[in-house]
Amino acid sequence: MKIMTTYKTKIRDSHSALANTVGIYRQAVDFLIGVALEEWNALKEIERSLEKQRAIECVIHHTKSNPCPKYDFDSRFGKFPSYLRRAAITEAVGKVSSYKSNYANWEENPQGKEPGIPVAGYIYPAMYRDNCFVRIGTYTARLKVWIRNTWDWLDVQLRKSDVDYIQRHCATRKECVPTLRRRGKNWYLDFTFEENVKLEDKPIDRQIIIGVDLGINNACTCSAMLSDGTVIGRKILSLPREKDSLGHKLNKIKKAHQHGARKMPRLWAKAKGVNLDIAHKTAQFIADVAMLYSADVIVFEHLDTQGKKRGSKKQKLHHWRAQAVQRIVADKTHRDGVRVRRVCAWNTSKLAFDGSGEVERDEHNYSMCTFKTGKRYHCDLSASYNIGARYFIREILKSLPAKARLGIEAKVPQCTKRTTCTLSMLLSLNAELVA
Structure with missing residues (x-):
C-alpha cells in the first residue's frame, strides 16, 4: 500500500510576495469557478479530469492556434505560470463538481439550506518543481512568486532543523510537489513524501x-x-x-x-x-x-x-x-x-x-x-x-x-x-x- 506523509519546513524570512502570490492564485481560482459554472453542460459529459482541464484551458488561454478565447483570463492574470494555471483549473473544476452533486442531492431531498455557490476559500498553491520551485542549496530554495508587479524568482531560506529532520527520516522516500502554506504569521513549504509498504499477511x-x-x-x-x-x-x-x-x-x-x-x-x-x-x-x-x-x-x-x-x-x-x-x-x-x-x-x-x-x-x-x-x-x-x-x-x-x-x-x-x-x-x- 502507498503511504503519504507531509512534513512542514518553515521559511525563515517573511515576504509580502508570498501573501501576494497566494492572493492572486485564489483570485484566479474564483475566476475559473465562474468559467466552470458557465461551461458545466459541456464539462459534465467529459469523464477524464485531464480532458476537463484541457477543455477549460481552451476557452481561457490565448495561444497561436487559439487567438480569441471565450474568456479573457490572460489579460486579467498576465504571465500566470502554466503549472499554477492548470492547478487552479483542477481546483475550480473539483469545487464546481462537488457543488453540482450536492445541489442535485438537495433537490431530491430539500432539507436544510440550499448549497451555496463555491468560492476559492483558504486554498494554497502547489509549487511545481522546475516551474515554480527549484532547490538551489541544502537550506535554500527558489520560488516563482508575484513580486514587483510580475512573476519572478525569489530566494528563500529554509529552517535548518526542519531540513535536517526530513533528510534523516525521508531519504528513501519519493518527494512530491511542495505546497506553499501560511500558519499564523509564518510561511511554510509542506513537503509530501510517498512510500510503498507491504503489510503482513500471515494465516x-x-x-x-x-x-x-x-x-x-x-x-x-x-x-x-x-x-x-x-x-x-x-x-x-x-x-x-x-x-x-x-x-x-x-x-x-x-x-x-x-x-x-x-x-x-x-x-x-x-x-x-x-x-x-x-x-x-x-x-x-x-x-x-x-x-x-x-x-x-x-x-x-x-x-x-x-x-x-x-x-x-x-x-x-x-x-x-x-x-x-x-x-x-x-x-x-x-x-x-x-x-x-x-x-x-x-x-x-x-x-x-x-x-x-x-x-x-x-x-x-x-x-x-x-x-x-x-x-x-x-x-x-x-x-x-x-x-x-x-x-x-x-x-x-x-x-x-x-x-x-x-x-x-x-x-x-x-x-x-x-x-x-x-x-x-x-x-x-x-x-x-x-x-
Whole structure:
C-alpha cells in the first residue's frame, strides 16, 4: 500500500510576495469557478479530469492556434505560470463538481439550506518543481512568486532543523510537489513524501494481535493475544497528569462562561493542545506495545461518537479523541507492516470475558467491576480481551469453508452473534476446531 506523509519546513524570512502570490492564485481560482459554472453542460459529459482541464484551458488561454478565447483570463492574470494555471483549473473544476452533486442531492431531498455557490476559500498553491520551485542549496530554495508587479524568482531560506529532520527520516522516500502554506504569521513549504509498504499477511492461526480498549478514565488498555485465546501481555496507560491538566483548563473555560465571556480562543487553544497531546501519547503507546510483542494486527472498537451526548460524562465524551487516536496509530504502524482492524463495540465492556454475563461497575472506581461469579476484575482489561476475541472469531469463521463453518456454528451458536462474543466463546470455538 502507498503511504503519504507531509512534513512542514518553515521559511525563515517573511515576504509580502508570498501573501501576494497566494492572493492572486485564489483570485484566479474564483475566476475559473465562474468559467466552470458557465461551461458545466459541456464539462459534465467529459469523464477524464485531464480532458476537463484541457477543455477549460481552451476557452481561457490565448495561444497561436487559439487567438480569441471565450474568456479573457490572460489579460486579467498576465504571465500566470502554466503549472499554477492548470492547478487552479483542477481546483475550480473539483469545487464546481462537488457543488453540482450536492445541489442535485438537495433537490431530491430539500432539507436544510440550499448549497451555496463555491468560492476559492483558504486554498494554497502547489509549487511545481522546475516551474515554480527549484532547490538551489541544502537550506535554500527558489520560488516563482508575484513580486514587483510580475512573476519572478525569489530566494528563500529554509529552517535548518526542519531540513535536517526530513533528510534523516525521508531519504528513501519519493518527494512530491511542495505546497506553499501560511500558519499564523509564518510561511511554510509542506513537503509530501510517498512510500510503498507491504503489510503482513500471515494465516490467522499464526497472528499476534493487540486488542485495544480506548477509555475515558484510562487512556487505553492493550492486550496481546494469540488465536487460541492465550493472552501473552497486558499494558495500561493512564496519563493522570495530562487528564488533570485538561480538566483544569476546562474548569477555567467554565468559570469564564459563568462571568459572561462568550469567545475565549486562548483558553480553548490551550485545552485543545492538551487534548491533542493526550491523543498523540496514547497513539505512540499503542504503537510501542505493538512493536514490543511483534504484533501483526491492532484491533480497535468501531466507535460511533455522533449525536448529542447525555449523562454525567458528556463533557469527557465530547473531548474524547478516540477517532484521532485510531487514525494516528494507523499512520504510525502501517509503515512497520502492521494492519489495523475494527470490531463491533457493543457490550465489550458490559460482558465479562469469562462468559458469566453482565458485569457490575464500581461506583467509586469506574475502572473496576464485579462479575456475576463474585470475581473482581479490571473492566477495561476484560473489554480488551473481548475485542481481541471478536476479531479472531470473525477471521476464523471467514477462513473456513461454508460446510465446516455451518457445522462449527451449530456446535457453538453463541459465536454467530458478534455483539455478545467474549473470550470464553473464542476458547470454545478453538476447542471445537481441535476436536
